[in-house]
Amino acid sequence: MPLSRRGALTLIGGGAILAAGGAAGFALTRTPTAALAPWSAAGEYREPRMRALSYAILAPNPHNRQPWAVDLTIPDRVVIWRDETKDLPETDPYDRQLTIGMGCFLEQLAVAASETGHRVAFDLFPDGADGPVAVAQFSDGAARDPLAAHMLDRRSCKEPFADRAVEPTPALSALADIHTDPDRVARLKRLTWDAWMVEATTPRTLNESVDLFRLGKAEIEANPDGIDLGGPFLETLMLVGALTREGQRQPGSSEFQQGVAMYREMLQATPAYAVLRSRGNGRREQIEAGRRWLRLNLTTTALGLSLHPVSQALQEYPEMAEHYRAAHALLAEPGETVQMLGRLGYGPQSARSPRWPLEAKIVNG
């Protein structure tokens, strides 16, 4: 059975797509309602920290691991931890990307808190690398951040983009390097594809992703994180045995190969790239990159643009070393680190990705 674009893209691309198709009734029954409930619950809390956190948990983060945990014991404060049980040792051996995800969480917390007039001051790594990521202190006096309007529409858009040029407007260029030069774009398409193939054909990195697959509604509802593959079309494939965890572990299988072809087509359908780089590569720079990525993603949403991280070439494991070097030679000055690389263009509004409820992330208080 041939895979649809939307179906196949989900197989090894990572992330949330609830594939369209099938009868509307069946579609309704396959929606993972509880896994998507945190999107509807956002903003529905009276307590200002809880209200802001209900948006922060919707932040982008690698493989949708949602590695945050919060302690609300002290009034007006949130102590924010990175949950190390959510690590990605194969593709993120130094927790660089997970830390960027924590930066996205902090920024979305601050943006959301501004809606109730709360300013959030972050004390980063107050106890060093082994303690909390940040202590957030809430106080009065913030003006509403206009980006707050876009938190519920923001996505990481894992879809082909239209053949339409992107203008590197000042709002975008203030936050990231925007690459639109055709030669540069062609080289980045090649690089992101080559790097993606390394991840997809290196057994331990492939298996790290496949282990995080949530195949169908029941698995998504049981674990609303990781790489969710749901919706009536994909569930039909699962029922007939054309989409299986084992097949996805085998680059030689036809279901895997069809996914590869579709992913390649998606990577090709990219008119521009956004890049974040930093001079240092410590935890603070990584947090800062995450904060900036969140603002960039909200800004692209405001402009009707789509953004999709394609991180493989930036990953730090031996099989990727050649592409890591190529990415840095192309995108950074000597000594800099490329923290984020994303496709940028005009894509469809993709589905929301699952989240654990806020209550599941409170460790105390």
Ligand SMILES: Cc1cc2nc3c(=O)[nH]c(=O)nc-3n(C[C@H](O)[C@H](O)[C@H](O)COP(=O)(O)O)c2cc1C
């Ligand atoms: C540091 C970082 C790296 C990411 N890398 C990738 C990637 O390589 N490929 C991809 O499809 N998505 C990537 N994502 C996007 C996540 O998969 C996405 O944020 C998560 O599934 C939640 O979906 P949402 O952003 O649409 O809410 C990355 C996100 C972050 C913060």
